[in-house]
Amino acid sequence: MTADSIPPLAELRKRRSAKWRTFPDDVLPLPVAEMDFPLAAPVAKALHEAVDRSDTGYAAPTRDLADAVSGYARRAWDWTVDADDVRTVADVGIGIVEVLRRVVAPGDRVVISPPVYEPFAWWIREVGAQVVEAPLAGGPLRWRLDLDxxxxxxxxxxxxxxVLCNPHNPVxxxxxxxxxxxxxxxxxxxxxxxxSDEIHAPLVLPGSAFMPFLSVSDEARRxxxxxxxxxxxxxLAGLKAATVITADPAPKxxxxxxxxxxxxRTGHLGVIAxxxxxNEGDQWLADVVDVLDRNRTLLDESLTRLLxxxxxxxxxAGFLAWIDFRALGWGDDPAAHILATARVALNAGHRYGSAGxxxxxxxxxxxxxTLTEALTRIAAVRPLSR
Ligand SMILES: Cc1ncc(COP(=O)(O)O)c(C=O)c1O
Structure with missing residues (x-):
């Protein structure tokens, strides 16, 4: 997989997923957290074979997924995960909601660190708990947890x-x-x-080392x-398979x-994929990380030059960039102005907490x-009329 294997926009627009069906065709969609790369060949093969077998029933109670997660954790992060401590759930959101239902009572307070993935607050409210904010420190160029x-x-x-975001989306x-x-x-x-939501962990970019939360200390495991x-x-977001991992009898x-x-409730095709x-996607992932790393540099250089x-x-980590447009005077919601004027869709920062x-x-x-086209269009945006 290289940047050249990414399908052209005309092909991408045939996709039926949220990223490609939410906006009209004159809009370049750069919001929803889906990537434009073609599927990893081993994943595509496993899915094609399942369809050819008409193998579209329920997920089976096997250890395949737990063993695959455990093998990957050891190779990627030298983290020992006991397959017996891996539980299958439909997606990370459902996993977090279901665990929250068991560890908090209605009215309890649950903390998040904005700017952070917007659904964290929804999930906390879904279980009847209250959100308390402990915003990140630093920013806009050097973010860090604010331990105080x-x-x-x-x-x-x-x-x-x-609810920890590790790595932290959107920064x-x-x-x-x-x-x-x-x-x-x-x-x-x-x-x-x-x-600890570790959904973006496989996409850590060169120069950083991901620490699985459960690997850092006995207290973390407890x-x-x-x-x-x-x-x-x-x-693979649409296929619906995720895991919850523990490493101590108390959380287990x-x-x-x-x-x-x-x-x-978990997608059978999701488990297969x-x-x-x-088990077999390391090379594809390394290629993707390489493309993302280059795009990260392109973004940095283009912002300096164009904006x-x-x-x-x-x-x-990941493929999301948290951009501070405040100097341009485009108001609290630059994404709305950019969508209206440049026909580029971004996510509105204020939805990630007031700090956004x-x-x-x-x-x-x-x-x-696509990245260059989006940034060029944004650079041509008219000032907000006052
Ligand atoms: C930090 C984070 N957690 C969870 C999700 C959603 O994951 P899932 O579809 O498995 O619920 C996303 C999606 O972008 C995310 O960025």
Whole structure:
């Protein structure tokens, strides 16, 4: 897989997924977290073979997925995952909601660190809990967990859980090990369950090293849950298969209480594709990371050249960039102005928490040509009429 294998826009527009059906054809869609790359060959082969067998029933109660996740975790991060500690769920969102249902009571406080993936707040409210914000520190060029703000949120609000984004969408932050160790200590001190969303972990870019939360300390294992899937790394979100991992009997007891039906809610084709991705998708993933790394540089150079004053901390993971448009005077929602004027769709920053006003999220999991076209169109945007 190289950047040249990415289908042209006319082909991509034939896709039926959210990214390609939400906007009219004159809009370049760079929001929804789907990538434009062709499927990894081993994944496509496994799916074609399943369709040829008319193998479209329920997911089977086998260890295939747990073994594949465990094998990948060891190869990618030298992290030992016991396959017995891996539980299958339909997607990361459902996994987090179902675990939250078991660790928090209605009215409890659950902490997040905005700007962060918008559905975190929805999931917390879905289980009847209240959202407490402990925003990231630093920014717009150097983001970091704010451990003091987290301690205040845990202590003053008697929080029962924290949803960690590891790596952190939308700023592309790979948390340093010492921050995760300190977070785990806070969790142990204040009795806070840590739900670590590790969906973007396979896409860590050169220069950064991903730390699985459960690998950092005994405290992390005592309080932590990891949510891992192939859906971002190998672009399988629509197939619905993910995992919840624990590494200590205390959190495992909560996972054991998930509905016995959760396996049958998981996509059978999702399991087939995920097993192929984790077992045979390393080369494809390395190629994708290479394209993303080049796009990251292209983005950085293009912003400097075309949009002086616009800042973006170079993402350390994934294919999402968190861009600070405040210097251009395009208001709290530059994405709306860009969509109306440049016909480029980005995600509105204010949806990621109040700290996101004036920012927008851009998906660079596309060809360099599409990225250049999007940035060129944005650079030609008219000033906001006042
Ligand atoms: C941090 C994060 N978590 C979860 C999801 C959604 O995952 P799923 O479709 O498995 O619920 C996304 C999708 O972009 C994401 O960025």
């Amino acid at each position: 703000a987290l301690e205040r949120a845990f202590a003053d609000h008697h929080a029962t859980a924290y 592309g932050l790979v948390h340093p090990r010492e921050d995760l160790v300190a977070l785990a200590e806070l969790a142990d001190t204040y009795g806070v369950h840590i739900l 309080w932590g849950f990891s949510f891992l899937s192939a859906s971002k790394g190998w672009n 007891r909560y996972v054991d209480r998930l509905s016995p039906h959760s396996l049958f 995920t097993v192929a991705a984790f 002086p004053g616009v800042h973006c901390a170079p993402p350390q 006003a004036g920012f927008a999220r851009l998906n660079f999991g596309c060809s360099p040509q």
